[in-house]
Amino acid sequence: MTSIKEEEVGEGLLEKVLELTGLPEELVRNELLTLIEGTGVGAENLTLEDLRAVLLTYLQQQMGH
Numbered sequence: 001m002t003s004i005k006e007e008e009v010g011e012g013l014l015e016k017v018l019e020l021t022g023l024p025e026e027l028v029r030n031e032l033l034t035l036i037e038g039t040g041v042g043a044e045n046l047t048l049e050d051l052r053a054v055l056l057t058y059l060q061q062q063m064g065h
Helices: 011-021 025-039 048-062
Strands: none
Touching (some): 011 048
């Protein structure tokens, strides 16, 4: 099983997460990139901790919170 390492950063990290989730890549990628841009971090500098925060926001939006 492929895993995500704490030291992975940037767009490669996002691509790996999209691949591992099995969710519709284009739809989820666009939504996550919008949220990432809103953090001011930018996809090229994205850390695992940043991604966790973005995914929490994404899940809360999907659940209507």
